[in-house]
Amino acid sequence: MDQTKAPYFQALLDYVDAGVLPFHTPGHIQGVGMDPAFREFVGDNICAIDLTPMPGIDDLLQPTAAIKEAQELAAEAYGADHTFFLINGSTSGNQCMMMTALNPGDKIAVPRNAHKSMLGGLVMSGAHPIYMEPAVDNELHMDHCVTPETVERTIAEHPDVKAIYVVSPTYYGVAADLRSIVAIAHAADKLVLVDEAWGPHFNFHQALPVSATEAGADMCINSTHKMLSAFSQCAMLHQIGDRVRLDRLKAVLKMFLSTSPNLPMVASLDVARRQMAVEGGALLSRTIALAEEARRRINEIEGLYCFGEEIQGRNGVFDLDPTKIAVTVKGLGYTGYEASELLRKRYNIQVELADLFNVVALFTIGTTRDAMEKFIFALEEMARDDRKFDQFAPSGILEHRLKTSYQMPAIPPMRMLPRDAFLADTEFVPFGESEGRICAETLSPYPPGIPVISPGEELTLEIIDYLKLEIKAGVRIQGPYDDELKFVRVVK
Ligand SMILES: Cc1ncc(COP(=O)(O)O)c(C=O)c1O
Missing domain, CATH: 3.90.1150.150 (Aspartate Aminotransferase, domain 1)
Structure with a gap:
């Protein structure tokens, strides 16, 4: 394909050039009705291409023309069989991957330190997580990736897991051995889903880690907005091979994507791909x-x-x-x-x-x-x-962390699936008196940001004591409704 083309951006330019008289959304009508100060700042051009799906301007939910071609160009550039543009970040990508691959009760192996959008995927799909411990680096005070050995052990202990989900690279730029993980998982007939939110550039330079598509993952997601030049919220979902049902994936995307996508965002995905395909090597070498x-x-x-x-x-x-x-x-x-x-x-x-x-x-x-x-x-x-x-x-937090390192309590027993705990009737109880209750939220001391407890798991005395110590030392606890964790949300 001709990677110098940006067919979707071109379709928007053609519409503007045609001077069509607009009686359609968005209501600002190509900027005419927009707040003048905002319009002056953001500029006329972005307003002119903020349009809606209509003839000549393809439909993201059912692409047949310019968006279809733009997605095919992206698939070729990334070495995927199919690529889909996302307009709600890798957050929606995680949700879409899980909704595609899993049915309620299906088991999926996930790293304990995954991004919180992974939990959204578990809640929506009703899947049963089998948690994998990430490697923890006590010298650098951060957690790294899940290893092939951990994946192998998880499959041996839970032969009925349907999919392996990995995060690579981490926020700090550490990448997993994806080729080995894919080989192990596929040999055991498991799907591999990769959250590659932080690696949308990997395909375009040899000095960068092997990408999830190169490693042969069944599905992966990239936040194109994070490390490349697309607008915020823009991401891509790539699919490879025949282990994933494409009709299910397309049905899920139709359910998740807005019927009114922001078209400058969609066009920014098209041009970000073109930029990488045409001059990515040189731009990334300099970077x-x-x-x-x-x-x-x-x-x-x-x-x-x-x-x-x-x-x-x-x-x-x-x-x-x-x-x-x-x-x-x-x-x-x-x-x-x-x-x-x-x-x-x-x-x-x-x-x-x-x-x-x-x-x-x-x-x-x-x-x-x-x-x-x-x-x-x-x-x-x-x-x-x-x-x-x-x-x-x-x-005092520094000294506390240096002393305590990351000796976290054992993962507590899971009494309910995350989805069931999330959707259950809940109440707030004093944290100190919550022993034995089923937690309905995630509690993660940060750093390292690994949940000590996730929705559906039992609040044990060990966990309560551990978190009390962390709070006393001033460590932030991410996830609870009550920031100070005086109360915790539990299943009624
Ligand atoms: C590993 C990981 N996955 C997914 C996401 C969500 O991505 P987005 O912000 O594009 O929705 C993030 C965001 O920081 C992330 O770090």
């Missing part, structure tokens, strides 16, 4: 070189550490995406949260992620050398400055 230079220079700054190739081969670290710059700041005496705040307040720099020990800066095809120089200058200055001039109170 990778810039990121590697940043990594080297950051590692020369006393008190900072930015992991790279040297951690390859550790448990759960098969490969690395060099474009993620995770800077461990504990050597400066800051938490990652504090470093992130300083970077923003003092240097007007915003990083992607901060956790207790790290800040993570993304280097993408949009990152300039000038931006990199400013980032490194800020880090150098932070390392030189005397910490006592800073406004932060000494953090």
Whole structure:
């Protein structure tokens, strides 16, 4: 196919050029009725192509023309059999993959540290999760990927699992051994679903990890908006082979996608694919070189550490995406949260992620050398400055985490499926008195962000005591309705 074409973007341009008199949604009618200040800021052109499915402008739910061609071009570029554009991020991708592959009660092996949208997929599909422990790195204070050995053991212990679900790469850019995982799973006749939200660029450069499509996963998702140039919320779902029922996948997508997709978003997926197919190699070479230079220079700054190739081969670290710059700041005496705040307040720099020990800066095809120089200058200055001039109170959390490491309690018994617990009648009870109750929410100390308990599991004394200690030390607990976890939502 001609990868220099962007058929869907072209279809929108053709509609504008034709000067059609619009009596259709959206109600701002190509910007005429839009709030003037907003329109002036966002520009006339984006308003002009904010249209609706109609003749000449294909329908995302039932594509027959320009969107069909755009998706076929994307499938070719990614080496998939079919590619589908998503307009609600990898969040909807996770939900769609599970709704396609699983029926209520079907077992799926999932890593305990998956993104929360995975739980949405479990609730919607009614599937039965078999949790796999990710590899935990006590030196870097983060969790990595699930290993092939873990997948093999899980299949041996649960021969009736229907699918293996893996997250690769992680938020920090660590990639799993997908080829081995796919080989093990397929040999046992299991489906492989990959959350590759953070790896939409992997297919376009040899220095990047093997992608899920290259590894032969049955379905995978990419957040095209995260590491490539599509608008926010834009993602792709790729499908390969004949293990997945295509009619079911298409029916699921029809149910999940809006009947009124934002067409500039859809067009941005089309041009993001074209950009990668045509000049991805060159753009990513420049990005990778810039990121590697940043990594080297950051590692020369006393008190900072930015992991790279040297951690390859550790448990759960098969490969690395060099474009993620995770800077461990504990050597400066800051938490990652504090470093992130300083970077923003003092240097007007915003990083992607901060956790207790790290800040993570993304280097993408949009990152300039000038931006990199400013980032490194800020880090150098932070390392030189005397910490006592800073406004932060000494953090007890750091010491707590360094002492306790990640000795998490055992995964508690599952008394109900996540879906049943989520949909059940629930009530709030004091957390300290919740022993023996079935939890209806997820409780994850962050970092590492691995749920200590998920919906449907029993609140054991061990878990309650563990979380009380974490809270006392000031660790954030993600997931509960009551942020302070004085009360917990349980099944009535
Ligand atoms: C591993 C992973 N999967 C899925 C998602 C959801 O992606 P999106 O924001 O595109 O909906 C995220 C978001 O951060 C993620 O980190």
